[in-house]
Amino acid sequence: MNHNVHIIGAATAFGQPRLGVDFGPDALRYAGLIQTLKKLGLSVTDKGNIRGNFKVEAGRHSIKNDDNLLNYDAVKDFNTVLAGSVDASVSNGHFPLVLGGDHSLSIGSLAGISRHYDNLGVIWYDAHGDLNDSRTSPSGNIHGMPLGISCGLGDAALVNLYDEGPKVKPENIVLVGMRDLDEGEKEYIRDNGILTFTMTDIRSKGIDTVMKEALDHLAGKCDGIHLSLDVDGLDPMETPGTGTPVEGGLSLSETQLAMSILNHSNQITSMDLVEVNPLLDDRNKTAEKAVEIAAFLFGKKQL
Ligand SMILES: NC(=[NH2+])NCCC[C@H](N)C(=O)O
Ligand SMILES: [Mn+2]
Numbered sequence: 001m002n003h004n005v006h007i008i009g010a011a012t013a014f015g016q017p018r019l020g021v022d023f024g025p026d027a028l029r030y031a032g033l034i035q036t037l038k039k040l041g042l043s044v045t046d047k048g049n050i051r052g053n054f055k056v057e058a059g060r061h062s063i064k065n066d067d068n069l070l071n072y073d074a075v076k077d078f079n080t081v082l083a084g085s086v087d088a089s090v091s092n093g094h095f096p097l098v099l100g101g102d103h104s105l106s107i108g109s110l111a112g113i114s115r116h117y118d119n120l121g122v123i124w125y126d127a128h129g130d131l132n133d134s135r136t137s138p139s140g141n142i143h144g145m146p147l148g149i150s151c152g153l154g155d156a157a158l159v160n161l162y163d164e165g166p167k168v169k170p171e172n173i174v175l176v177g178m179r180d181l182d183e184g185e186k187e188y189i190r191d192n193g194i195l196t197f198t199m200t201d202i203r204s205k206g207i208d209t210v211m212k213e214a215l216d217h218l219a220g221k222c223d224g225i226h227l228s229l230d231v232d233g234l235d236p237m238e239t240p241g242t243g244t245p246v247e248g249g250l251s252l253s254e255t256q257l258a259m260s261i262l263n264h265s266n267q268i269t270s271m272d273l274v275e276v277n278p279l280l281d282d283r284n285k286t287a288e289k290a291v292e293i294a295a296f297l298f299g300k301k302q303l
C-alpha cells in the first residue's frame with residue numbers, strides 16, 4: 001500500500017440535517033489519527049479542512065430544492081472543491097484519506113479519484129447502500145445518494161460533477177454490512193447485479209470469507225480500489241456518534257479483521273472515513289474506534 005498519506009478533512013454536514021458531523025475531521029485528529037498513522041511508519045501530511053468557499057449560514061442548512069434535494073447547491077459547491085483536492089493528492093502520488101463529514105462527500109472524492117483509474121473498484125462498508133436518487137429517497141438527504149450519483153443515477157449536475165459522466169461501474173462495486181436498504185436501492189442492486197453482503201450474509205459466512213470474496217470480485221479487473229467506510233456500518237454499541245445508526249451491525253473486532261485482510265491484499269488506493277458526529281458521541285469513542293479502523297487498514301496488528 002502507498003505509505004504517503006494525505007489527510008483531507010471534508011468538514012461538511014450538508015448531506016443530511018444533523019449538525020456536528022462537520023466536526024468529524026477534527027474529532028478524528030483529536031482521537032490521535034495522525035500520530036497513530038505515523039507510528040505505523042507512514043509519511044502523513046495533514047492538508048487541513050475543506051469547507052468550500054461558503055459558510056454555514058443560519059437557515060441555509062435546511063433548504064430543499066425543487067427536486068427535494070437538501071442543501072443541493074452547498075453539496076455541489078463543496079464536492080467540486082473536494083474533488084480538486086483529492087485529484088491533486090493522487091496526481092502527486094499520495095494516498096488520499098478523506099475524513100468526514102457526512103457521506104455526500106464521496107461524490108467529490110470519487111470524482112477526484114476516478115479520473116486516475118480505468119476501472120476503479122469500490123468497497124462500500126456501511127449499513128446503507130447510499131444508492132438513492134431524489135425519486136427513491138425517503139429523506140431528500142444527499143448522504144443517502146453518493147454511490148448512486150457516482151454510478152450515474154439522478155441529478156445531472158451531480159452526476160457530471162468535476163468530470164462528465166458516471167465515475168464508477170456497478171460491476172466494480174461491493175457493498176458490505178447492508179441492513180437498511182430502501183426499496184429503490186434494492187431494485188437498483190438487483191437490476192445491476194451489484195455484489196452485496198448483507199449482515200445476514202456476514203453472519204452466515206463470516207467477515208473473513210466476505211472480504212476475500214469482495215477482493216476476488218474486484219482483483220483482476222480493477223486498477224485501484226477505493227474503500228468508503230461509514231462508521232454506521234459498525235453496530236451503534238461500538239460507534240454511537242453517528243446520525244443514522246442501525247442495530248445489528250459489525251463489531252470493532254470484525255472490522256479490524258476486515259481491514260487486515262484489505263491491508264494484506266495491498267490493493268486499497270484511497271479511503272473515505274465518514275459520518276463521525278462528535279455531538280452525538282459518547283466521549284469521542286466513535287472517533288477513537290475510527291482511528292483504530294484506519295490503523296488496521298494501514299497494517300496495525302495485535303501482536
Ligand atoms: N450515509 C448515510 N448514513 N446514509 C443514510 C441514508 C439513509 C436513507 N437510506 C436515506 O436515503 O435517507
Ligand atoms: Mn450509513
Ligand SMILES: [Mn+2]
Pocket residue numbers: 103126128130143230
Ligand atoms: Mn453511508
